[in-house]
Every structure is written in structure tokens, then in C-alpha cells.
Amino acid sequence: MNPLKKKPRTHSLQNAPEKPDWLKVKLAFPDPKNNPVAIVRNSLEEKNSIQFAKALLALT
Numbered sequence: 760m761n762p763l764k765k766k767p768r769t770h771s772l773q774n775a776p777e778k779p780d781w782l783k784v785k786l787a788f789p790d791p792k793n794n795p796v797a798i799v800r801n802s803l804e805e806k807n808s809i810q811f812a813k814a815l816l817a818l819t
């Protein structure tokens with residue numbers, strides 16, 4: 760028999776195992792309206808985008 764040939768499947772495929780409980784639970788992300796880190800990040804992104812727009816206008 761050629762060793763490079765695929766061997767026929769001698770057993771059937773097993774069913775996938777049950778997911779553990781910690782995988783079944785949906786992650787709840789904190790609300791960005793009440794999260795101080797998200798508020799600061801959003802304000803910084805807004806400020807940066809405004810500065811970028813002003814710089815683009817100055818170049819044209």
C-alpha cells in the first residue's frame with residue numbers, strides 16, 4: 760500500500776463537545792455614556808478630528 764495515500768476513515772466523527780457556561784454568557788460592555796474613560800476618549804477623538812479638518816483646510 761502506498762504510504763502517501765490517505766487511509767480510509769475507520770471511525771465516525773465525534774460530536775462537538777458542549778460549550779462551557781462561561782462561553783455561553785454574552786459579554787456586557789459598559790455603557791459609554793456613563794464610562795469616564797470612554798467620555799475622555801471620545802472627546803479627544805473629536806478634538807483631534809477637528810484639528811485635522813482645520814489643518815486640511817489650511818493646506819488647500
